Amino acid sequence: MRLNISAWAIRNPIAPLVLFLVLVVLGLVSFRGLAVTRMPNVDVPIVSVTITQGGAAPSELQTQVTKWVEDSIAGVRGVKHITSAITEGASVTTVEFRLEVNTDRAVNDVKDAVSKIRINLPRTIDEPVIQRVEITGLPILIYGVTSPAMTPADLSWFVEDKVARTLQGVKGVGGVERVGGVAREIRITPLPDRLLALGITAADVNKQVRVTSADLAGGRGEVGGREQSIRTLAASRTIRDLKATSIVLPGGRKVRLDDLATVEDSIEEPRTFARFNGESVVAFSVSRGSGASDAEVAAGVEKKIAEFAQGYPDIQFQEIDSSVAATRGSYASAMHTLMEGAALAVIVVFLFLRDWRATLIAAVALPLSVLPTFWAMDALGFTLNGISLLAITLVTGILVDDAIVEIENVVRHMRMGKSPYRASIEGADEIGLAVIAITATLIAVFAPVSFMGGIAGRYFIQFGLTIAVSVFMSLLVARLITPLLAAYFLRDHGHAEEREGPVMRAYTRLVGWSVRHKWITLMVGLALFAGSIVSTKLLPSGFIPKQDNARTLFMIELAPGARLPDTIAVADRVVERIRALPEVTSVFVDGGRQAGGKKETRLATLIVNLSPKSERVKRQWTIESEIAGLLAQEPDIRSWTLRDSGQRDLALVVSGPDVDVVTEVAARLQRDMAAIPHLVSVMSTAPLNRTEVRIRPKPGAAAD
Numbered sequence: 001m002r003l004n005i006s007a008w009a010i011r012n013p014i015a016p017l018v019l020f021l022v023l024v025v026l027g028l029v030s031f032r033g034l035a036v037t038r039m040p041n042v043d044v045p046i047v048s049v050t051i052t053q054g055g056a057a058p059s060e061l062q063t064q065v066t067k068w069v070e071d072s073i074a075g076v077r078g079v080k081h082i083t084s085a086i087t088e089g090a091s092v093t094t095v096e097f098r099l100e101v102n103t104d105r106a107v108n109d110v111k112d113a114v115s116k117i118r119i120n121l122p123r124t125i126d127e128p129v130i131q132r133v134e135i136t137g138l139p140i141l142i143y144g145v146t147s148p149a150m151t152p153a154d155l156s157w158f159v160e161d162k163v164a165r166t167l168q169g170v171k172g173v174g175g176v177e178r179v180g181g182v183a184r185e186i187r188i189t190p191l192p193d194r195l196l197a198l199g200i201t202a203a204d205v206n207k208q209v210r211v212t213s214a215d216l217a218g219g220r221g222e223v224g225g226r227e228q229s230i231r232t233l234a235a236s237r238t239i240r241d242l243k244a245t246s247i248v249l250p251g252g253r254k255v256r257l258d259d260l261a262t263v264e265d266s267i268e269e270p271r272t273f274a275r276f277n278g279e280s281v282v283a284f285s286v287s288r289g290s291g292a293s294d295a296e297v298a299a300g301v302e303k304k305i306a307e308f309a310q311g312y313p314d315i316q317f318q319e320i321d322s323s324v325a326a327t328r329g330s331y332a333s334a335m336h337t338l339m340e341g342a343a344l345a346v347i348v349v350f351l352f353l354r355d356w357r358a359t360l361i362a363a364v365a366l367p368l369s370v371l372p373t374f375w376a377m378d379a380l381g382f383t384l385n386g387i388s389l390l391a392i393t394l395v396t397g398i399l400v401d402d403a404i405v406e407i408e409n410v411v412r413h414m415r416m417g418k419s420p421y422r423a424s425i426e427g428a429d430e431i432g433l434a435v436i437a438i439t440a441t442l443i444a445v446f447a448p449v450s451f452m453g454g455i456a457g458r459y460f461i462q463f464g465l466t467i468a469v470s471v472f473m474s475l476l477v478a479r480l481i482t483p484l485l486a487a488y489f490l491r492d493h494g495h496a497e498e499r500e501g502p503v504m505r506a507y508t509r510l511v512g513w514s515v516r517h518k519w520i521t522l523m524v525g526l527a528l529f530a531g532s533i534v535s536t537k538l539l540p541s542g543f544i545p546k547q548d549n550a551r552t553l554f555m556i557e558l559a560p561g562a563r564l565p566d567t568i569a570v571a572d573r574v575v576e577r578i579r580a581l582p583e584v585t586s587v588f589v590d591g592g593r594q595a596g597g598k599k600e601t602r603l604a605t606l607i608v609n610l611s612p613k614s615e616r617v618k619r620q621w622t623i624e625s626e627i628a629g630l631l632a633q634e635p636d637i638r639s640w641t642l643r644d645s646g647q648r649d650l651a652l653v654v655s656g657p658d659v660d661v662v663t664e665v666a667a668r669l670q671r672d673m674a675a676i677p678h679l680v681s682v683m684s685t686a687p688l689n690r691t692e693v694r695i696r697p698k699p700g701a702a703a704d
Contacts, residue, residue, distance in 0.1 A: 004425075004428075004429050004432070005432070005479050005480065006406075006424070006425070006428035006429060006432060006479055006480070006483040006484075007425045007428070007429060007483075009479070009480040009481070009483060009484045010421070010424055010425055010428075010483055010484055010487045013484050013488070016480040016481060016484060017481075017484070019480070020368055020372075020476075020477070020480070020481060023368075023371070023372035023375065023473075024367070024368065024371045024372065026372065026375040027370075027371030027372045027373065027374040027375045028371060028374075029375075030374045030375040030377065030378035030379075031371070031374040033378060034293075034374060034377060034378055034382070034383060034384045035172075035291065035292060035293030035294075035296065035383040035384065036293045036294055036295040036296070036327060036328070036331050036383065036384045036385075037293060037294050037327065037383045037384070037385045038294060038323070038326065038327040038330065038385060038386060039385050039386055039387065039459070040382070040383060040385050040387050040388070040458070040459050040461075040462050041290055041291050041383060042455065042458040042459060043103060043290070043458075044096070044099065044455065044458070045078075045096070045097035045098070045099070045101045045102070045103040045106045045132075046094060046095065046096050046097070046103075046132065046133040047094075047095045047097070047103075047106050047107050047110045047130065047131070047132055047133065048092060048093065048094050048095070048130070048131060048132075048133050049069055049073070049092070049093040049094075049095070049110060049114060049128055049129070049130050050090065050091070050092050050128065050129040050130075050131075051065050051069070051090070051091045051121070051125055051126070051128045051129075052089055052090045052091075052125065052126045053065070053089055053090075053122060053124055053125040053126065054089055054124075055088075055089060056088070056089050057088065057692065058086040058087060058088060061086050061089075061090075061091045062086055062091075064121070064122055065091045065121055065122070065125065066084045066086055066091045066093060068117045068120055068121060069084075069091070069093050069114060069117070069128075070082055070084060070093060071117075072113040072114060072116060072117045073093070073095055073110055073113050073114070075113070076095075076106075076109045076110060076113050077101075077109070078097045078098045078100075078101035078106065078109075079095060079096075079097055079098075080096045080097055080098050081095075081096040082094070082095050082096075083096075083653075085598060085685075087598055087600055088600070088690070090598065090599075092598065094133065095110060099453075099454070099455075099458065103132050104132075106132075107130065107131070107132050110130055111130050114128050114130060134174070134290055138287075138323070138553075138595055139177070139285035139286055139287045140286060140287065140288055140294055140297065140298065140322065140323045140324050141285065141286040141297075141298060141301055141319070141321070141322050141323075141324065142179065142283055142284070142285045142286075142319075142320045142321040142322070142588060142607070143283060143284055143286075143305065143317050143318065143319055143320060144274075144276055144281040144282070144283045144317070144318045144319075144320045145158070145159055145163070145281070145282050145283065145284070145315060145316070145317060145318075146281065146282070146315070146316045146318070147314055147315040147316065148314075149314050150314075150315070152181055152182050152267075152282060153181075153182050153183075153184055153267050155181065155282045155315075156178060156181030156182050156183060156282055157184065158315070159178050159181065159282060159284050160178055162308075163176070163284060163308065164176040164177075164178065164284065166304055166308070167284075167286060167301060167304055170297065170300040170301055170304055171292070171296065171297075171300055172288055172289055172292030172293060172296055172297040172300065173286060173287070173288065173289065173292075173297055173300070173301065174287045174288050174289035174290070174292065175286075175287045176284055176285070176286055176287075177284060177285050177287075178282070178283070178284050179272070179274045179282075179283040179284060179285055179590055180272060180273050180274025180275075180280070180281060180282050180283055180590075180591075181274070181282035181283075182267040182268065182270055183267065183268045184265070184266075184267060184268075185266055185267055185268035186239070186242065186263070186264075186265060186266070187263070187264050187266045188205070188206075188209065188257070188261050188262075188263050189261055189262045189263075189264075190202045190205055190260060190261040191260055191261060191262070194259065194260040194261075195260060198249050198253075198255065198260060199249065199250050200247070200249055200250070200260070204247075205247055205257075205260065205261065208245075208247055208248065209245060209247075209257070212234055212245060212246075213234060213235055213236045213242060213245060214234060214235055215231065215232065215233050215234065215235045216231070216232045216234075217229075217230075217231055217232075218230035218231055218232050239263060239264075239265050242257065242263055243256065243257055243258035243263045244256055244257070244258070245257040247260065270564060270592075271564065271592050271599070271601055272564075272590075272591055272592030272593060272599070273564065273567075273568055273589070273591040273592055274588070274589065274590060274591065275568070275571060275572070275575070275588070275589040275591065276320055276586065276587075276588050276589075277575070277579065277586055277587060277588075278572055278575055278576065278579075278587075281320075283320060283588075286301055291381075291383075293383070294323075294324050294327045294328075295324060295327065295328055295331070297324075298322070298324040298328075305317050320586070320588050320607075321551070321586075321588050321607050321609060323549070323551060325550075326547075326549035326550070326551065330386055330389070331384060331389065334384075334386075334389035334390070334392070334393055335389075337393045338370075338389075338392060338393050338396060341393060341396035341397060342363075342366045342396055345363075345366070345396060345397050345400050346359060346362070346363045346366075346400075349362045349363070349400065349404055352408075353407070353408065353411060355411065355490075357489055357490050357491060358407050358408075358410075358411055358486075358490065360489075361403070361407055361482060361485045361486055361489060361490070362400050362403045362404050362407050362482075363400070364403075364477075364481065364482075364485065365399060365400050365402070365403035365474060365477045365478065365481070365482060366396070366399055366400060368473070368477045368481060369399040369470055369471075369473040369474040369477055370392065370399065370470060370473075372469075372473045373392070373466065373469050373470040373473055376465075376469040377462075377466060377469075380465060382462045382465075382466065383462075385462070387459055387460065387462050387463045388462045388463065388466050390463065391462070391463045391464075391466035391467045391470075392466060392470065394467070395466075395467050395470050395471060398442065398471060398474070399470060399471070399473075399474040400474075401438065401474070402435045402438065402439060402474050402475055402477070402478030402479075402482075403474070403477060403478050403482045405431055405434065405435055405438070405478070406427070406428055406431060406435060406478050406479075406482045406483060406486070407482060407486055409427040409428070409430060409431045410423050410424050410427035410428065410483070410486045410490070411423075411427075411490075412427065413426055413427040414490065414492060419492055420486060420487055420488075420489075420490040420491065420492055421487045421488075423486075423490075424483045424484075424486040424487035424490075425483070425487070427483075427486075428479070428482075428483035428486075432479065435475065435478050435479065436475065436479075439471055439472065439474065439475040439478075442467075442468075442471045443468045443471055443472060446463075446464045446467040446468050446471070447464055447465070447468040448464065449463055449464030450462075450463070450464030450465045450468070451464075546619075546620075546621055547620075548613045548619055548620040548621075549620065550609065550610040550611065550612055550613055550620065551607070551608070551609050551610065552607075552608050552610070552620060552623070552624050552627070552641065553595060553605060553606065553607055553608070553641065553642040553643075554605070554606040554608065554627060554628075554631065554639060554640070554641055554642065555594055555595070555603070555604070555605055555606070555639060555640050555641075555642055556570065556571070556574065556603070556604050556606065556631065556634075556637050556638070556639045557602060557603055557637060557638040557639070558570060558602035558603075558636065558637055559602070559636050559637075559688060560602065560688050560689065560690030560691065561602075561690055561691045562601065562602040563601060564591070564592065564601045566602070567591055567592070567601060567602055567603070567604055568591065570604075570634060570637060571589045571591055571604050571606070573634065574606070574630065574631055574634055575587045575589060575606070577630045577633075578606070578608060578627055578630060581623065581626065581627070582616075583610050583611055583616045583618055583623050584608055584609070584610060584611075584623075585609050585610060585611050586608075586609045587606060587607070587608050587609070588606070588607040588609075589604055589605070589606055589607075590604065590605040590607070591603075591604040591605075592604070593605065595642055605642075608627065610623060624641055624680075625680055628641065628680045628681045631681075638683050639681060639683075640681040640683050641680070641681050650679075652669065654666045654669065662686075663684075663686045666684040666685075666686050667684060667686065669684075670682055670683065670684045
């Protein structure tokens with residue numbers, strides 16, 4: 001005996017109504033809690049190993065550090081790629097694992113591998129820093145802080161001590177970092193003539209200050225019959241105390257520290273800088289944690305910043321850069337498109353059925369299908385991002401298909417003279433298998449998209465499953481709710497003969513001609529199919545289409561040996577040219593480091609904000625080409641464009657055993673690719689020759 005679900009729902013209306021009431025409530029609650037992000041949160045197992053050694057040359061780090069690290073990690077299970085970037089004093093090795101490898105396990109395996117070769121590394125290196133690389137993009141917010149009553153040092157300390165600590169407690173914030181500014185430093189400058197006269201060296205002074213001006217733990221002991229902790233407190237609390245520190249001289253003599261050196265409360269030598277529209281600023285950047293909502297993080301940060309503005313009226317906070325505006329705009333646009341699509345679908349249904357009750361029943365299928373989908377997305381760990389919202393907007397028209405088929409067949413039975421109750425039971429039963437077949441076909445088409453391999457599969461898992469879940473929910477609505485509403489909500493209009501309109505008559509004639517000339521119809525269909533396949537070659541290809549977010553990033557790199565003032569001067573010149581473009585609203589320079597990468601005084605990241613795309617004629621990629629041309633006019637620098645993730649559009653790897661040959665091939669490829677009109681900012685990452693002072697000891701003289 002065949003089970004007629006629709007007839008059961010009509011005869012027992014309470015159960016399906018309660019079911020969908022619960023699903024709708026769960027969907028509304030889940031929708032409010034879903035994170036809003038620009039793209040899906042993709043967990044790619046990537047681990048970085050950072051080892052620093054002050055003053056070490058790249059060639060020394062390569063042989064003494066990097067090679068040991070790479071060889072030890074190469075044997076770790078699941079390693080896919082190992083790449084290393086070596087700069088003066090720092091070696092960064094990035095390890096990409098296969099997607100099926102658990103990231104936490106990968107981090108632990110890399111730590112174990114590095115610990116095994118730690119004894120073979122130079123003793124003067126800093127402790128290796130091993131951490132997972134979060135693929136969450138660059139900071140989403142950058143704020144500038146100004147105060148006429150505070151020095152740069154005080155302002156920098158305020159950002160680190162007050163602002164950063166407070167914002168770290170905001171839900172979803174992954175990190176807060178000061179950009180620009182200075183750090184406090186107690187500077188001791190020995191006087192050479194005093195040192196020579198007293199027979200002591202600067203190294204001796206440094207060693208004594210290091211061991212005497214410190215608070216140290218001394219363990220525990222028994223005093224007065226009770227166990228107590230022991231601490232040695234010798235750290236200087238003020239500059240005056242530090243100046244009075246006694247320095248032991250040869251022969252048992254001693255002297256005050258300020259008698260042989262100048263002691264001053266100063267700032268450390270700056271290695272980074274921040275400039276906004278050509279003016280120096282102290283700023284801080286905010287990054288979101290993995291899985292957090294961009295919009296929620298931004299709202300929480302904005303609330304805290306407003307509280308700071310009220311509590312510290314003499315300090316001004318200014319939002320310099322934000323990628324959240326594009327995320328919010330994409331979300332609002334998707335929601336607007338969803339509403340438009342739903343409204344148009346309802347209008348089309350009304351034009352064909354010409355019955356407002358039947359149209360209302362078909363329209364109910366949309367929210368009853370979409371809202372439970374949000375609950376499923378929340379359970380699966382999805383977010384409201386460009387991919388999942390694309391799936392929901394794409395499936396809007398499909399969600400009412402099943403309901404339209406059901407309601408149209410019920411209306412047809414009613415026009416035969418049947419009551420709405422009887423027409424709903426018979427019409428839904430008659431069309432039930434076809435509705436299930438339609439839905440099963442759609443699920444079979446879209447669900448496999450979720451099981452693609454590689455990085456693309458990690459992104460589109462939300463696309464395929466979101467469509468599959470929403471279509472399945474629409475099937476439940478069509479088999480349970482639509483016949484139920486039709487049976488109790490439709491009104492009997494009696495028997496009626498439908499006359500064919502001009503559109504139906506034209507369609508019928510076309511179908512008849514196609515059947516009579518089946519070979520011609522077949523050839524036309526094959527020709528259209530072949531033409532559509534060929535035309536795909538005319539379309540541009542890419543993982544994600546170009547987006548105009550009114551925001552772009554550029555990197556500039558000066559020649560080796562460039563000092564921080566040189567980088568500041570170059571940045572000011574290029575910023576002045578960029579700001580001359582009418583579409584540019586502001587330029588922020590994060591100097592002394594590459595976005596999401598290495599730190600060096602000759603590097604700088606330019607964040608260029610553009611006017612909204614509705615207020616300009618040129619698209620973002622056109623303006624990027626113009627900016628690239630302006631940067632190319634600056635001599636002795638390398639520049640390139642960055643995506644929001646900190647990466648470039650295209651990267652080629654040239655490898656080989658001979659460094660000179662690899663460098664030569666890379667340079668030749670760079671020249672050839674730069675001649676291609678479609679490519680801009682072509683550059684090679686091969687290290688440039690740097691200036692250095694080389695001291696070669698004479699063995700004989702050194703032995704003497």
